[in-house]
Amino acid sequence: MTVTNYIKQLLSYEEYSFSLNELIQNLHKTEISIKSELSRLIAKNEIVNLRKGFYLIITPRYSSAKKLPIQLYCHKLFKYLNRNYYVALFSAAKFHGASHQQVQRDYIIIEKPKFKDISKNAIDIRFFTTSNWTGKNVQSKQSDAGLYKVSSPALTIVDLINHQTKLGGISRMFSVIEELSEELKEADLIELLNWYPQKSTLQRFGFLLEELGSNEELQELIFEKLKSTCFFPVLLSPKSNEKPGAVNNRWKVDVNVKVESDL
Numbered sequence: 001m002t003v004t005n006y007i008k009q010l011l012s013y014e015e016y017s018f019s020l021n022e023l024i025q026n027l028h029k030t031e032i033s034i035k036s037e038l039s040r041l042i043a044k045n046e047i048v049n050l051r052k053g054f055y056l057i058i059t060p061r062y063s064s065a066k067k068l069p070i071q072l073y074c075h076k077l078f079k080y081l082n083r084n085y086y087v088a089l090f091s092a093a094k095f096h097g098a099s100h101q102q103v104q105r106d107y108i109i110i111e112k113p114k115f116k117d118i119s120k121n122a123i124d125i126r127f128f129t130t131s132n133w134t135g136k137n138v139q140s141k142q143s144d145a146g147l148y149k150v151s152s153p154a155l156t157i158v159d160l161i162n163h164q165t166k167l168g169g170i171s172r173m174f175s176v177i178e179e180l181s182e183e184l185k186e187a188d189l190i191e192l193l194n195w196y197p198q199k200s201t202l203q204r205f206g207f208l209l210e211e212l213g214s215n216e217e218l219q220e221l222i223f224e225k226l227k228s229t230c231f232f233p234v235l236l237s238p239k240s241n242e243k244p245g246a247v248n249n250r251w252k253v254d255v256n257v258k259v260e261s262d263l
Contacts, residue, residue, distance in 0.1 A: 001027055003037040007047070007057055014144045017073040019080050020053040048121060054080055056123075066122040070106040071095075071143035084111045086138045087150040088128065088159050089167065090176065095141060095150050098179030109151070109159060128163060134195050137188065153183040154192040161208070162201045170237050174208070174259045181214045189218055193225045200234040202226060207236065207251040211259065223250065 003023060010018060023034050038055065041047045045066065048056045054077060056068050070087060078085040087095065089107035105124040115127040137155035140147045151159060157180050164170045196202065206222040209215070233244035237257040244254035 003027065003034060003041065007041075011057065011059065014146070015076070016057050016059070016068055016145050017050075017076050018055055018057070020055075048123065050077070050118065050120065050123065051081075069143075070108075070125070071141070071148045072145040074108065075146060075148045078110070083115070084133055084135070085109070085149060086155075087148060088156065089151075089163065090160075090173075092151045092156040093160070093176050093180055096153050096156065096180060096183050098176050098183070128159075128166075132195075132197055136195055137192050152188045152192075153180045153185070154188040156180055157184070158192065158196060158198070158201050158205055161204045162198060165238060169257065170204075170208075171257055171259055175261050177208055178212050178261050181209060181212055184215070184218060186218065186221070189221055193221060199226065199229070199231050203231060203234050203251045203253055204236060207249060207253040207255075208259070210249070210251070212261070226251075 006023065006027060007018070010016070020031075020034070020038075023029075023038075024031055027034060038047065038049075042049060045063065046058060048058060048066075050056050050073075056073055058066065058068065062068055070091060074085065074087060085108050086092070087107070088109040090103045090105075091107040093099075094103075105126055107126050107128070109128045109130055111133045112129045112131050114129050117127055118125040137152040138149050139152050141150050157177055160167065160173050160177060161170070164173065167173060193202075202222055203226060206219055206226070209219050209222070231252060233247045233252045233254055235242060235244050235254050235256050236259070239256070242256065244252075244256075247254050249255075
C-alpha cells in the first residue's frame with residue numbers, strides 16, 4: 001500500500017492526521033521510501049508536517065486555507081505527544097458560541113513543561129502551560145474526526161483573565177467574556193471554585209460579572225468563596241510598575257483600565 005492509499009483510507013474514517021510511526025507499522029515499506037513519498041505529498045500541498053513525525057492531511061475542502069480546523073486533529077496530536085491538553089482561550093470561546101473576537105490563531109493549554117508554538121504556512125498555534133492540571137472544567141466535544149477537549153465556559157473565562165497581558169488586555173476580551181457569561185452554568189462554576197487557586201483572577205471574574213449585570217447568584221458563589229479566605233486589592237489589569245490603590249467595590253478590584261462592551 002502506498003502512503004496516498006493509506007491517507008485515502010484514513011479519510012474514509014474521518015481521520016485527518018497521522019504519524020510517521022503509524023505509516024512504518026502499517027505499510028511494510030522502508031522508512032526511506034515512506035519519507036520520499038511524504039516529501040512529494042508535502043510539495044503538492046496535500047499534507048503538512050506539523051511537528052516532527054506528525055502530519056496533517058489537507059483535503060480539497062481546506063486546500064485554499066492550507067490548514068485544518070484545530071478540532072479535527074488536536075486530540076490525535078496530543079495522544080501522539082502523550083500530553084494532556086485542552087482547546088482554550090479565544091479558540092474555546094468560539095466553540096461556546098462567543099465568536100465576537102475573530103482570531104486566526106489557535107490556542108491550546110497544556111500541562112508543563114513548556115511547548116514551542118507552531119507557526120507553519122497558515123497554521124498558527126499558541127501554547128500556554130499550567131501547573132494546576134486537574135482535568136476539571138474540561139469538556140469533550142464532538143467533531144467530524146471524533147472527540148476533542150475544550151475548556152468549559154467558566155474555565156475559559158478565568159484563563160482569559162489570567163492570561164490577559166499576553167492576549168491584548170482585558171478591554172480586548174471584555175465582549176468575549178460577556179458572551180461566555182451567557183453560557184455560564186452554576187454546576188460549571190461550582191466545580192471551578194472547588195479547585196481553582198488564583199484568588200486575584202476570581203476577584204476580577206466576580207467584578208466583571210457585576211459590571212455586566214450577569215446572574216447575581218453566580219456572582220454570590222464567587223464572593224462567598226473569596227470571603228472564606230483573606231483577599232487583598234488587585235489591579236483589574238496587572239501592570240508590573242503599578243500597585244493597586246483605593247478600591248470602592250466588594251471585589252477589591254482597582255479599576256485601572258476602562259472596560260466597555262462593543263456588542
